[in-house]
Amino acid sequence: MDKIIPETLKKVVEEISNLPGYGEKSAQRLAVNVLSMPRGEALNLIKIFMEMLEKVHPCKECGIYTEEEICPVCSDEERDRSSICVVEESFDAFAIERTRKYRGLYHVIGGRLSPLEEITAEDLNIESLIRRVEKYPVKEVILATNPTVEGEATASYIYNLLKNKGITISRIAYGLPFGAVLENADDFTLSKALEHKTPI
Ligand SMILES: [Zn+2]
Missing domain, CATH: 1.10.8.420 (RecR Domain 1)
Structure with a gap:
């Protein structure tokens, strides 16, 4: 056959x-x-x-897909460098950019922890996030991984690594239904989710 x-x-x-x-x-x-x-x-x-x-590769700083060495967000002097928003994929960052509600920087971890797919912390860009937080005067990290079981697990994993570093760690608020995917959320819902982020 x-x-x-x-x-x-x-x-x-x-x-x-x-x-x-x-x-x-x-x-x-x-x-x-x-x-x-x-x-x-x-x-x-x-x-x-x-x-x-x-042409397209991850930004050297934040991991967003870009055609430049450093992406337009990281190279924009006007952006607030004390805030880093952690997302799973570039398209999540693009979705947040569309809302125009966020003026800080991003960090793309490139997926989420998934025991089922055998994706562990070593497979994600988490170490580089910790390095950025330690190297730059970062005051706030917003965890904007997806509101799924795996996204939540990833957020709490990162929270545990950062909690003693003297910075504010927030989780994006979700009017999004549990299990929703960030990049598919409409701009209004996403804006609200950003506005109502809560410190953990
Ligand atoms: Zn960048």
Whole structure:
């Protein structure tokens, strides 16, 4: 039965389903969607991916994806350097930026603790956060990981590492339903969540 599936298609599905968030079914769907696109469009898509891989990388300071060495937030002199907002992924920071309610800096940890997916603290950019807090005159860290079981666990892990460093640690408030994902929240909800952040 397996012989009927073309080798390259099998390989692509296998590779995609290795990505977090993709199961076999969604990997198959993506592969088939690309295959059924007009050739020119599909090749263009791949070209855009190549360009992204060439140009986009994490900011050296905060980890936000950027085409510069230092991202526009970190290089903006007007930003409040005493505040760091910790997010799971770049798109969470982009969502918060959209609200225009936050004027501090970010730190992207690149995921969340997940025993199920075997993601431990060493896999995340947590050490670099601690280094930043120790090196710069940071007064406040806002933990804006997602309101999921894993996001909460990650926030409390970071809280424990920072609690004796003499800074204010806040958790973003959630009008967001538990289990919601930050990057999908509308601007109003996200603004409120930022406004009503509470010190832990
Ligand atoms: Zn940056």
